[in-house]
Amino acid sequence: MAGDDRTAEATELLQALIRNACVNDGSADSGHESKSVDLLAHYLDGAGLDVERYEPTPGRASLVARIEGSDRSAPTLMLMGHTDVVPVTPENWLHDPFGGELIDGEVWGRGAVDMLNLTATMAVATKQFGAEGFRPRGTLIYLAVADEEAAGTHGAEWLVEHQWDEMACDYVLTESGGMPVRTPDGIKRPIIVGEKGLFWFTLHVKGTPGHGSQPLRTDNALVKAAEIVNRLAAFRPPAHIHEIWRRFVEGMNFPLELSGPLLDPDRLYEFAEGLPMLGLARQAHACTHTTFAPTMATGGLKHNVIPDRVSIAVDGRTLPGQDRDDAMAMLDEILGPGSGGADLRDDVEVEVVVEDPASASPIDTPLWDALQRATEAVVPGSVNVPFMTVGGTDSRFFRRRGIPSYGYGLFSDRIGFDEFADMFHGDNERVDVESLRLTTELWDVVVRDLVG
Ligand SMILES: [Zn+2]
Known part of the structure; x- marks a missing residue:
């Protein structure tokens, strides 16, 4: 298939995946990724691929397509893309977030860069390998996985635990990297080799109920919660x-x-x-610090009642090497007299909601070298640099099994590093068609190099 045809296919597939709106809000009955698995199964049909479907939870399917290698000693490479996306605030968008519209050479919609662009281009490359009768020495696995945007419970975590024979591989390529960063020294492209850990918790702040008409010297859970939110925002752990x-x-x-x-x-x-440079500033801070971002607050009973309970959701992210004890010690500092304010530890009950340690792959691997060669072949002159993502990805399930897992893709210079970072889970997410062309080409070259 010619490059132009592949790009057109990748564009259409991306648009269709966006329109499926597999929004994962964290609840078991959200996501509905089976819709996109149906779409991908239909798309891949007839290309001679071995396709399997797993649906551990109704509506939450994942799809595996493979081309078995001829030489058992040759490596197995997995191309892994998730099919779910995070929710949107539609009124902040210039175009329909689930319209998948192609406007001025860009596909708009939730998931355009996180990461339906990669999920689509990986499928196009895999289908082409199947259709052309590619018989590699090593094995190629394409995994379209559910539930990446929550904890992977209905997706990668489940597959790695229950279908390891199908998942076993030597290298994984997934999101997210490869956007060009212009430097006086030429173009650099980050390969994601590690990621921060998740330490999500809810702080249940206790108070004493009373009448809202007489607030003096009351024990108001909302007032204490406000103090805690401010302390979380001001917290400065060491770099x-x-x-x-x-x-x-x-x-x-x-x-x-x-x-x-x-x-x-x-x-x-x-x-x-x-x-x-706001994007770089946020990344520099997040890559070198434990962070605690208060993200939701709920509580109170009635307009005229002093609240006795307010809950604060906190998105905590830990660094490689840190565990629960490290995070809890910092929280103790925030709530305790170490903050410089009142000791609020007895007023708060800590409920840990998600705990998933940071993970990192080695940088010097055959996968790294293959990606650098493929990058040179597709976008000559740019050099890859290792990077740590501050978001969680499904790479962690594979890294924990000792499998090097990197996040990469190729992007044109139309969308810069800062803009790219802002679009992740942000408004007006979109990707240009040229980036889809480059990324499809990348998978083609790297697969032939590593397993061909
Ligand atoms: Zn993602």
Whole structure:
């Protein structure tokens, strides 16, 4: 198939995946990824691929397509894309978030960069391999997986636990990296080799009920919750310079006035606060700090009742090497007298909701080398640098089994690094067709290189 035809197919498939609106709000009966598995099964049909479908929870299917290799000693590569997306606030969008419209060379919609673009292009490349009768030495697996945007309970976690024979591989490629970063030293593209851990918890703040007409000296759970929210926002744990962050900054060949503070744990926070490049500032902070973001608050009974209970949801993200004890010690500091304020520890009950430690793959692997060669072949002159994502991805389930798992794709220079970062789970998510062309080409080259 010619490159133009592949790009057209990838574009149409992406539009259809966006229109399926597999919105995962974290509840078991959301997602409905089976719709997109039906779509992909139909798309891949007739290409001579071995296709399986797994549906551990009704409506939450995942699809596996494989091309078995001829040489058992040759490596197995998995291309893994998720089919679910996060919810939207439609009124903030310029176009229908589930319209999948193609406007001025860009496909608009939730999932356009996270990560239906990759899920679609991986499917197109896999179908082409099947259709052309590709008989590789190693094995190629395509996995379209459900429930990445929550905890993977109905997707990758379940598959790795219950269908390991089908999942076993030597390398995984998934989201998200490869956007061009322009530097005086040329174009650099991040490969995601590690990710922060999840430590999501809810703080149940206790108070004493009373009449809202007489607030003096009452024990108001909402007032205490407000204080806690402010402490969470102001919390400043020490910076840690992990090897991935160090090699990223070094690989970027930033000027010394940038690389100096970005690698100095004593200066990094203030530097990021003042850095005009907002995307880089947020990344620099998140890649080197444990973070606690208050994201939801619920509570109160009635307009005229002093509330006795308010709950605060907190999205905590830990660094590689940190465990529950480290996170709890920081929380103790926030709630306790160490904060400089009142000791609120007895007023709060901590409920840990999701706990998933950080994960990191080695940087120097045959997969790294193959990606650099493929990058050079498709977009000559750009150099890859390792990077740590601050979001959680399904890579972690594979990294824990010792399998190097990287996030990568190829993007044109139409959408910059900062804009790309803002679109993840943000408004006006979109991807240009040229990026779909480059990424489809990338999978073609890297598969032939690594397993062909
Ligand atoms: Zn994603």
